[in-house]
Amino acid sequence: MRTVDFSPLYRSVVGFDRLAALLDSAAATESAPGYPPYNIERTDENTYRIEIAVAGFKAEELNIEVKENLLTVQGRKTANDNPRRYLHRGLAERNFERRFQLADYVVVTDAQLNDGLLAISLKRELPEQLKARRVEISTAAPSAPLIEAEAAA
Numbered sequence: 001m002r003t004v005d006f007s008p009l010y011r012s013v014v015g016f017d018r019l020a021a022l023l024d025s026a027a028a029t030e031s032a033p034g035y036p037p038y039n040i041e042r043t044d045e046n047t048y049r050i051e052i053a054v055a056g057f058k059a060e061e062l063n064i065e066v067k068e069n070l071l072t073v074q075g076r077k078t079a080n081d082n083p084r085r086y087l088h089r090g091l092a093e094r095n096f097e098r099r100f101q102l103a104d105y106v107v108v109t110d111a112q113l114n115d116g117l118l119a120i121s122l123k124r125e126l127p128e129q130l131k132a133r134r135v136e137i138s139t140a141a142p143s144a145p146l147i148e149a150e151a152a153a
Contacts, residue, residue, distance in 0.1 A: 046124040055116035056093040071100040
């Protein structure tokens with residue numbers, strides 16, 4: 001695994017603390033376990049969907065939380081009073097926690113569990129003051145030519 005040193009970046013930028021923390025976090029989580037597998041899809045210019053494979057989990061065993069631009073998805077299996085005797089167990093119904101760093105103004109709009117896939121819909125909602133807007137240009141009333149103004153004086 002290759003380590004990236006971001007210290008030169010910290011010496012030359014001011015006010016990008018959050019970006020620097022994101023880079024550090026991304027570098028640290030490169031070796032994170034791959035369970036459960038997931039997809040991130042851009043469905044439109046400002047909409048996204050995260051799909052997480054949660055086979056064997058019920059809706060009440062899943063928790064989705066957003067706090068300070070961090071989306072956390074947790075799966076906690078409840079105790080099963082019906083012990084099964086597996087000859088082979090390929091479905092990993094173990095507890096998990098997945099974290100996704102959200103950009104500013106990205107909000108969770110919906111979450112659905114269907115056929116073992118948890119689909120989380122997201123949308124970027126820019127405030128009106130940040131959206132591009134057209135500024136009308138006004139013109140001043142035409143002024144009298146300078147020669148006519150001097151002749152009148």
